Amino acid sequence: MTDSWAAFGADLHIEPVGSGLRSGLMGALREAVRTGRLAPGTRLPSSRTLAVDLGIARNTVADAYAELVAEGWLTARQGSGTRVAQRAGAAGPKALRGPARQVRRRPTHSLMPGSPDLSAFPRAEWLRASRRALTAAPDRAFGYDDPQGRIELRTVLAGYLARARGVYADPERIVICSGFVHGLGLIGKVLRQRGVREAAVESRGLDIHRNLLTAAGLATPCVAVDEHGAETGELGSMRRVGAALLTPAHQFPTGVPLHPDRRAAAVDWARSTGGLVLEDDYDGEFRYDRQPVGALQGLDPERVAYLGTASKSLAPGLRLAWMVLPGEWVREVCDAKGGPEWMTGATDQLTLAEFIASGAYDRHVRAMRLRYRRRRDQLVETLAERAPDFRVSGIAAGLHAVLELPEGTEQSVVQAANWQGLALEGLSRFRHPDTGPGRDGLVIGYGTPSESGWAGALDALCRVLP
Template sequence: MANAWVNSAERIGSDLHLELELSRPGPGSRRAALCDALREAVRSGRLAPGTPLPPYRSLAADLGVARNTVADAYAELVAEGWLTARQGSGTRVAERTEALRPGHARVPTRAGKTPPRARGPRHDLRQGTPDASTFPRAPWLASYRRALQQAPNEVFGPGDPAGRVELREALAAYLARARGVRTEPGRIVICSGFAHALRLLFLGSPERVLRGPLAVEAYGLPFHRALLADAGVRTVPLPIDEHGADVGRLARERAVLLTPAHQFPTGGPLHAERRAAVVDWARARDAVVLEDDYDGEFRYDRKPVGAVQGLDPERVIYIGSVSKSLSPAVRLGWMVLPERYVDGVLAAKGEREAWASVLDQLALADFLSSGAYDRHVRRMRQRYRGRRDRLVAALAAHAPHIEVTGIAAGLHAVLRLPPGTERSAVKAAVWQGIALDGLAEFRHPDASVEDTAVRDGLVVGYATPAEHAYGTALEALCTALPPGAAPGTGAPVFG
């Protein structure tokens, strides 16, 4: 069987004016053997940069193997950067492999200097951060100056653990108007962000405000799960479908953590029936809902849906921050608490404010009250909507088989990939100088791939790149995506 495989390969080699020596006979190794042979042909110069390779159907027929064997080999070499594949133009030897040919010396690096690739990616498409160049410096400076000029002397003493009343009053008014939150300043506690809020709720001493088990969505930030695990809090994953988290699976948990406005990272909102159902569950179980409203202001296809907290302020802890809307450098967030939790959170925080700068709190209060925050959010909503539209248009033009999941909202999108291609797509992105994450990075360790409607995907943050660099980043992203399927076959198109 091995000899027939080698002879067949030699016939294909003659068609390409080269011989492919396949040195790994045996079951399950034909793809690896073909990969090795093609790499060696490129390294030796027998396959020059830009050389077209045969369509995978032709090669599979000549070799007498399944088409997927050749398709997988091509896909692996595309991911590694040996080959390039464009729909409509076939599979070719990558141009950059010229540097690997004999007689081409590698570019030496100066002593003490790192190669350019080691200094970081050329294109940062990771989720979670806004465009740093858009921080509203002049309006923020104006608010800071007014706050500093008007600040009473007590501001420069020990802080109130609840946070400055000026900010809590401004937040109560803004959240009621913009997010449908029902509260008053006395139920708002200022923190430095969502992670700080989790610490106060689950790690506080001497008594924890909340205890596990905590139900969480099957996909979320690993950092938050690690923080909870370090506190000894067991998390139970809830499956996710096109209607958001399946809250009907809630059982004996004491609390549930949700991202109802825009599920992170898959992108769907929590369906209206499930929003009501999770509040009913909390009432029946004397439990609580933690609502992470991390980017609730950024909805592009319609007016943002109000917070779940508005359905029952005594059963929902609403948590927000300015890390997405303004900047993660402004370490300010807030918890809107049911009355029974306020004293516990303040006890966990301590008598003196040790996290959020009082002067920053006053500046944010002015920024909200003056209308500057609303203007900034409107401007960024238009900017990020344009970024998302450009991403969708680029995919439609260059990778129409790749679907953007979820609603038009937020600072990132998930690209649904063909089954089994996520890992190779991430590798291909790295080769193109792109920093991004695969969807699997956010999956709860106890969740199965069946717990979500999207199983293979890329999480693409479109907010971070500077405007002048975004187009180039999209071109690189499209190059890294796996090829599409031939019409009616469901098989990858490589040539």
Template sequence: MDAFREAIRSERLAAGTRLPPSRVLAADLGVGRSTVVRVYSELINEGWLTALHGSGTEVSRRSAELTTKRARPRVPASRPRLVHDLRPGYPDLSSFPRDEWVRAVKRTVSNAPFEAFGYLDPQGRSELREAVARYLARARGLQAHADNVVVCSGAAEGLRLVAAVLAKAGVTKVAIEEFCLHTQRPALLKAGLEPVLLPVDADGAELAALDEIPDVGAVVLTPSHQFPLGVALQSDRRAAAVDWARRRGTLIIEDDYDGEFRYDRSPVGALQGLDHDRVVYLGTASKSLAPGLRVGWLVVPDRLVGPIVEEKGWAEESVGFVNQLAMADFIESGAYDRHIRAMRTQYRRRLQQLVETIGRECPTTRVTGMSAGLHVLLEQPGRSGAELVRRAAREQLAVEPLALFRNPGSASDRDGVAVGFAAPSASGWSGALDALVRALR
């Protein structure tokens, strides 16, 4: 609740900003839906949020007045409207292939068997599991079979399921990277697992630390493109991770959140391809297509299929059969590959423009992160990430501070902002880039 208030006060959530549905936010944060509903209700009562009948919840238009009264009682406040979104992890939604998706929906709904309209198998439709297995084997180098695929609503749900199964199996500690997606740690804590931190350097997570930590039963890694620092796990460390899992009888949880987008070479194969019995693979269409589809998948070892499906359960919210069948058709028809190739070209061009423009206009700014994914890390001497976020807000631009992704207990003093380059539409990209340059000057 305090985080919401602070986000509104600091203008990261501007008046009128639409908030995610309680069910979606609960899944992303790994908390119960009732918790999100309670927080929304209390913030509505306090005047920070407004409930829109039939349309969800948004930041109240009165929030600027509340912030002015509580934080700066004698100074009139003007709150800039954020019009450019360069937060990391968001794809260009304006490029969603509507026509091909509609055709896939029509084909699959017209031809779907009657039983598809009934209660769903918690493991997911066989058509999608087969399509995903074939795609991942071809595009990401996985050892995948449909029987090992579990359909889920995204990486957050996938991690929640795996964490719950690990806890029931007696695991007490799970290693995570010292910088990571800010939903990972809460998901582990909710399952009753203790997160322990791995330092990250230019070669990825420092895996030697695993042998120094007793009782670690699993490790969560982003080996193809570390989030948010943007480095790849080097080959010797990839081999070391698999060797550790084999020696200790432990598990690697591989979050391959944007593995398709590598611009300077062919994408690095998934870690799961080295040992399908010791790696759980998390994948999603959120970055490649759109997060609103809520389509993701797990590829798990044989021994974990039953426990994960049981944990997911018949009562668990599942991806609707229409999206499952449409996604299967989208993959099998080749439309998914065509879309990824088109977006890879577009994002490569944007990344090149961003690097060249900042190098020319803001030469003291350090741009890091390999030529992959949907974001870079920007660091400026003498300016904190929080200051850069404030400067960006004055230019009506949203970026995210690196501190948002630093786990408690990290010894790293790195600071800066994570800047996405994918979210703006084609027509909005140049304006967003100009606003970023003004913020950095």
């Protein structure tokens, strides 16, 4: 089955060198095998096919093949064609020159934050949605299209976000992008073009987000984070700040929601200064012990840019995210994105549109909410039994929790976990460079393991705690 392509003639890039065609062809084939470009077992084109491709006589190719078989470079068997022979000590592809790479053992278990359970991706439902979407898709969907995104997806997203997240989401305000990072980079570029010099970020967060804004030419001062979320009242004293990146529904990584007074303060700051709040709603669908916290964007759609993603609800490999922008920002962001060549893949957009419209997305989110809540409960119960001195926080929503550690123990715990094949992140990993040392802790991504690997990951965690 793997060689079914051979019946149609395989392509082979080869350049005979030297004065004679046969000797030149043999030399080129030897070099390709010697360097590993043609790996052992690779099936070569038939002599007829290669002769036509090279514009030489078939007998020339057949003679070259026969001699290389005699020399041991190739093998030829009836029904199996001509293949590269297995050779003792054969070289692999030449390695790129540079410093030797350190080989790391792949972790047995992972509790890294930021990922859902990839084993739970709804393959069958996604496939059905894809078939329906492709059957109904107009021909123009497969051409160069609007970089704003397919209207089918923007339309269903507008309804879903309004219903589930309280977002004011007219389809004409939505721009589809290839992940949150892509969207943030585009907004950062437009902010700089508009003359903004600084974009505030939370004192706890992802360095990749700060780096994106920095790459756009923006400084990234921070606002402090406490048990009520970001201290947005600080924005009023930051005279050069023209934008603020916040995680209102579930602060990353501490897990606390932004207090209502601070939500109002963020919007008031944006209104009074003409600033823009960038709302990262990275896992807003997952809440357990509280009423859902609506999107900040609903308070003022002209002063808040809402960014959502399918990375946590479905899978990051889809590379599907969306921005709901103030009306005057849409065209500028699309211009920053570029022409139709930079649009997100149309087939995945159409599939997600059908997946949401059919109700499959809501069903999947509800099922995963139950799964993650069960894991959250098991985490809390197991730690209460086996490590009762450790406090767990940030557990009312999301896919991760914070486990507080005794002062001075964070790095040793992370190192011990790595030695035992457990991937973990310490809380200090997410501290802004301008922020002083905080409490020691672990950010435990309980959504990351597969269902079969969850119990083992939880047991490994308990073993490395001091």
